[in-house]
Amino acid sequence: MLNCGKFQNMSAAATNVKDLKVSKLAENIIGSEIIKLAGEVNEKIKQGEKIYNLTIGDFNPKQFPIPAELKQYIVDEYFADQTNYPAADGMLELRNAVSNLLKQRGGLDYKNDEILIAGGARPVIYAIFRTLVDANDTVIFAVPSWNNNHYTYLNGAKPVVIQATPENNFMPRAEDIKPFIKEATLLALCSPQNPTGTIFSKEALEEICDMVIAENLRRGPEQKPLYVMYDQIYWALVLGENKHYNPVSLRPEMRNYTVFVDGISKSLAATGVRVGWSMGPKRIIDKMKAVLTHVGAWAPRAEQMATAKYLSDLNLYDTYLVTQKKKISDRLEGFYKGFMALKSEGFGVHAITPQAAIYLTIQFNLNGKKTAEGNVLENTADVTRYILDEAKIAVVPFYAFGADKDSTWYRLSVGTCSLEDVSAAIESLRAALKKLS
Amino acid sequence: MSNETVIKLDNVSVFQEHSAVVNNINLEVKKGEFVYMIGKTGSGKSSLLKTLYGELPLKQGEATVAGFNLKNVKRKEIPFLRRKLGIVFQDFQLLSDRSVYENLRFVMKATGWKDEAAIKKQIDSVLKKTGLENKGQKMPYELSGGEQQRVSVARALVNSPEIILADEPTGNLDPETSSEIMSLLLDIAKSGTAILFATHDFILYNKFPSRTLKFENGKVEQLG
Numbered sequence: 001m002l003n004c005g006k007f008q009n010m011s012a013a014a015t016n017v018k019d020l021k022v023s024k025l026a027e028n029i030i031g032s033e034i035i036k037l038a039g040e041v042n043e044k045i046k047q048g049e050k051i052y053n054l055t056i057g058d059f060n061p062k063q064f065p066i067p068a069e070l071k072q073y074i075v076d077e078y079f080a081d082q083t084n085y086p087a088a089d090g091m092l093e094l095r096n097a098v099s100n101l102l103k104q105r106g107g108l109d110y111k112n113d114e115i116l117i118a119g120g121a122r123p124v125i126y127a128i129f130r131t132l133v134d135a136n137d138t139v140i141f142a143v144p145s146w147n148n149n150h151y152t153y154l155n156g157a158k159p160v161v162i163q164a165t166p167e168n169n170f171m172p173r174a175e176d177i178k179p180f181i182k183e184a185t186l187l188a189l190c191s192p193q194n195p196t197g198t199i200f201s202k203e204a205l206e207e208i209c210d211m212v213i214a215e216n217l218r219r220g221p222e223q224k225p226l227y228v229m230y231d232q233i234y235w236a237l238v239l240g241e242n243k244h245y246n247p248v249s250l251r252p253e254m255r256n257y258t259v260f261v262d263g264i265s266k267s268l269a270a271t272g273v274r275v276g277w278s279m280g281p282k283r284i285i286d287k288m289k290a291v292l293t294h295v296g297a298w299a300p301r302a303e304q305m306a307t308a309k310y311l312s313d314l315n316l317y318d319t320y321l322v323t324q325k326k327k328i329s330d331r332l333e334g335f336y337k338g339f340m341a342l343k344s345e346g347f348g349v350h351a352i353t354p355q356a357a358i359y360l361t362i363q364f365n366l367n368g369k370k371t372a373e374g375n376v377l378e379n380t381a382d383v384t385r386y387i388l389d390e391a392k393i394a395v396v397p398f399y400a401f402g403a404d405k406d407s408t409w410y411r412l413s414v415g416t417c418s419l420e421d422v423s424a425a426i427e428s429l430r431a432a433l434k435k436l437s
Numbered sequence: 438m439s440n441e442t443v444i445k446l447d448n449v450s451v452f453q454e455h456s457a458v459v460n461n462i463n464l465e466v467k468k469g470e471f472v473y474m475i476g477k478t479g480s481g482k483s484s485l486l487k488t489l490y491g492e493l494p495l496k497q498g499e500a501t502v503a504g505f506n507l508k509n510v511k512r513k514e515i516p517f518l519r520r521k522l523g524i525v526f527q528d529f530q531l532l533s534d535r536s537v538y539e540n541l542r543f544v545m546k547a548t549g550w551k552d553e554a555a556i557k558k559q560i561d562s563v564l565k566k567t568g569l570e571n572k573g574q575k576m577p578y579e580l581s582g583g584e585q586q587r588v589s590v591a592r593a594l595v596n597s598p599e600i601i602l603a604d605e606p607t608g609n610l611d612p613e614t615s616s617e618i619m620s621l622l623l624d625i626a627k628s629g630t631a632i633l634f635a636t637h638d639f640i641l642y643n644k645f646p647s648r649t650l651k652f653e654n655g656k657v658e659q660l661g
Contacts, residue, residue, distance in 0.1 A: 039532045044547050046530075048491060048519035050512060 030150065034400050037384075041394040052393045052425040053416060057146075057194060057358070059269040060416040064327065066270045067320045073306035074273070086301040089289045090117020090277065093308035098262075098277050101311050106235070107249045108260075110279040116289050117304060120276040121233050122147075123297030124261050127288040128278065129155045129186070132227050132259070137185035142172035144401030144409070146194040160184065161402065166409065169198035169352055170361060174207035181215050186227050192234035192244065192356030195401045195411035197332070199238060199355045202245050209251040216257060228258045233276070234357040236267035236321055239329045242355045256281050259288075264307060266357070269324065269415075275299040275307045328358055331414035331422055335360050338426030347433045358415040362395065363408050369436040377436075380406055391432035393425055441468040442501075443599050443631045444489065449498030451484045458484055462498070462657045464650070466633065468599070471626040473642050474635040476652025482635040485652075486602045489633070490522055491515040503599045520548050523593025523601040523630075527608035529585040531577040537564070537588050538573040545595050559595055567591040567621060583614035590621060594630075601625065601632045607641060619645050 038055060045051050065071075089095070095112040102108040118124045125147075133139060135156035141148035142162040152159045160180045164170040171193060181187070189208070191200040200208075208228075216225045228247055235244045247254040263276030276299070278288060292298070299307075311317060332354040339351035339362055348365035366383045370376050371390075377383050380397055387393050395410040403409065417425070444466040451459045459481035466472055474482045487493040489502050491510060500507040503521035510518060531540050541560045550556050564570055567587045577585055586606060593601055603622065607615035619641060626632045636642065642649065649660040 036534050039534065040543065042530075043532060043543060046519075046524070047544065047547050048516035049547070050515075 025154070029153070032147075032400075034396055037394065037396065037400070041388070044388070050392060051388070052391075052421055052428065054412045054414065054425075055394045055396050056416055057411075057413050058271050058415050059358075061269070063418055064269040064324065064415060066268050066273065067310060067316065069316055070268060070270070070273075070306060070310045073309045074303055077302035077305045077309075080305075082302040082305050084301065086117075086298050086304055088293050088298070089113075089285075090115070090299070091301065091304040091308060094275075094304045094311075095277075097308040097311040098279075101314065101317075102279065104314055105317075106246075108246065108279070114279055114282050114285055116278045116285045116292070117299050118276050118278070118292055119274040119297045119299045120265055120271075121231070121261050121263050122276075123292055123295060124263070124276050124278040124288075125151055125229070125231070126154070126295070126297070127291045128229050128259050128261070129157075130291045131284055131287045132224075132229075133157050133186050137224075138180070138183045139186045139188060140177055140180050140184045141188040142170075142176070144170060144195050144398040144403045144407075144411075145188070145190060146401060148188045149402055157185075163403070166352065166361075166363075168204075169355070170196040170409075171198055171200055171204060172208075173204060174211045177208065178211060181211065181226055184226055185224060186229060187212065188229045188231070189247075190231035190233075192232075192238060194234065194357060195359055195396065195398070196352070196361045197354045197357045197359030197411075198352065198361065199242060200245055202243075202250065205245050205247065206250050209247045209254050212247075212257060213251060213253050225257050228254065229261065230258055231261040233261055233263055234266045235262070237325060237328060237358065238356040239325055239332070239354065244356070259284055267321065268310075273303050273307075275303050327419075328414060329354075330419055331417060332358070332360050334419070334422035335362075335412060335414065335426070338422065338429075342426070342430060342433065345430075347430075349429075349433070358413055360412040360414070362410050362412050364410065365408055366433075366436065367408070372435045380408060383408070384410075386436075387429070387432065390435065391425075391429040393429055442466070443468055443503055444633075445499075445501045447499040449485075449488070449495065449500050451481050451488050452493065452496050453481075453484050457497070458655065459652060459657060460655055464657070466600075466631050468631055469626055469629045471623060471632045471647045472634065473647055473649040474633060474652060475637060475639070475642060475649060477637065480652035481655075482652050483604055486524075486604050486633065486635060489600075490524060490602060491518050516548070520596045521599050523590075523596070523598040525586070525589050525593050525601060525603040525606045527605040529577070529582075529589045529609075531585060531588055531592075533577050536574050536576055537569065537580070537591075540577070540588060541592055541595055544592055548596055563591040563594045566594065566625070581614075582610055583617060586610060586614075586618055587621065590618070590625075594625070598630060601630055603632060603634045605635055605637075607636065607638060612640065615641055616644065623647075 041053055094117055095115045098115050099110055099112050102110055129151045133155045138158045138160055139152045140160045142164040162172050162176045164172050212226055230247055238244045247258045259280035260278055265271045336351050336354055339349050342349050350363040352361040354360050364383050366377050377386055384397055395412045398407040398409040399405045442465055446462050446464040449462045450457045476482055488495055495507040505518045545556050564573055567590050569587050607618055622632055651658045651660055
């Protein structure tokens with residue numbers, strides 16, 4: 001009782017919890033824009049509504065399970081007591097397996113000491129920024145893109161934001177980047193790209209590489225070079241006839257300036273398993289390892305050993321991906337055809353041909369339309385709400401990925417939907433669009 | 438207390454995935470009754486609650502909840518079933534980016550309320566009932582745990598439900614605050630709302646005795 005009274009007095013004297021001072025960095029950090037929308041969507045689902053929730057860049061394990069063998073191996077490794085610290089740069093078995101995977105399937109030659117394992121792609125990105133970028137350095141990235149703004153902020157760097165356009169499948173071009181490269185330290189590229197589901201063409205990526213090589217020749221060895229962070233976490237999910245390209249295979253001179261972001265999160269639908277990796281010049285990989293050692297963002301040891309074992313049989317991997325890509329492609333194509341059909345019926349919607357990953361880029365051109373209740377849809381927020389309320393479809397507006405607040409484009413993710421949901425969602429959308437005048 | 442039955446279960450079995458966790462539940466709950474559900478984690482309390490609000494399908498037995506026959510309930514009728522129920526969870530699940538008032542308003546809009554004056558009147562009324570008269574403009578992070586749980590009780594009340602299903606609602610609260618939430622729920626029961634209250638907090642259930650269902654070894658036993 002005495003203690004209780006004492007604590008009560010203390011809390012009365014202390015500052016209100018919400019007013020506690022924290023670092024300037026923490027004070028100004030921005031959470032994910034998607035979370036706000038997700039809260040509303042979840043609340044509606046709780047109220048019992050059937051919502052087609054196409055917001056999440058994740059897989060529903062009921063629709064897209066990880067490989068059964070990988071699941072078994074993970075359990076096996078725990079029973080084999082693989083429960084202590086993993087090696088700081090990742091288990092040698094896994095680094096060897098990744099090296100082999102990259103050689104056999106990725107067209108890349110990286111030795112086991114040029115590979116760093118981490119707990120998914122995010123720690124890899126954090127380590128790349130920490131290793132290459134100083135405070136006030138310039139980082140170039142295009143929007144819409146995923147989280148580059150936050151990593152730039154965490155480093156106290158200066159962002160140069162390029163607005164990518166639908167005419168170029170929302171991929172940045174060399175000519176968009178060129179005006180800013182003289183002062184830049186890092187160019188952040190992602191292909192296949194989140195959130196657009198589109199990829200670099202060979203020519204477009206070659207042009208960017210040539211520009212980076214020329215800039216680094218100009219700088220000479222005394223100056224910090226212009227680096228490229230190449231996020232290819234979705235590279236195994238390139239669909240149909242499309243082909244994935246990377247800077248180092250296209251231009252070997254890029255090897256010294258390129259650091260890759262990669263892993264199994266998307267290729268094996270293993271977002272919660274947390275196994276990612278980076279490959280790059282040994283000196284940079286070593287420094288990234290030092291950075292991550294202090295963060296401790298390793299992939300769990302058992303998951304690393306299990307992934308190594310799984311990747312030792314690339315036939316398993318290939319077979320799994322054939323099925324996986326078919327399932328993704330069926331859904332993306334279904335939505336794409338549905339949107340194009342609605343467009344041809346005269347509704348103000350559009351979509352960009354899906355090329356890769358689990359995303360479709362869609363557009364709602366509905367500003368100025370009037371609802372059945374007589375309310376006018378005045379802006380993107382109104383349109384997003386209408387699509388959620390009437391069509392029961394939840395998608396993420398591109399402004400959540402850094403694009404303009406007025407952008408009429410959205411990311412539709414198919415990772416959590418069933419094939420039956422596709423046609424049902426399109427019908428629901430058609431009914432909602434018909435109610436507009 | 439009226440004699441009107443709001444929940445009736447005949448030989449209901451509750452399933453998690455494909456295996457039954459509780460078998461042959463027979464239960465009748467009347468308007469304004471307060472009923473504890475006690476039992477260990479995994480004993481099937483939450484799964485029964487989920488079955489009652491249509492999150493898990495009724496695979497075996499007959500069940501009527503707030504006038505809905507769960508055997509025949511269609512997917513599109515679930516939102517209407519949920520409007521007759523208020524659901525309170527252990528984690529408060531408030532939208533963190535908006536005020537208490539806006540949290541309640543969001544749920545009301547989502548459940549078909551259109552008239553803003555009626556919405557305001559109802560929000561004022563439930564905030565008063567839950568002792569939150571002056572907290573409408575507060576953000577969730579400005580509230581204590583007990584106050585946040587009051588907000589989720591207020592949220593459960595906006596559609597004047599016949600039944601409140603509460604799944605470990607005091608699990609995150611200290612004993613004193615738990616007692617306050619209990620008193621609030623008992624008052625709500627007195628005014629005619631039936632309450633099913635899942636908990637493994639025996640202190641609470643000794644302090645506020647009421648009808649109790651004990652979940653153990655795949656069966657439900659009625660105590661007291």
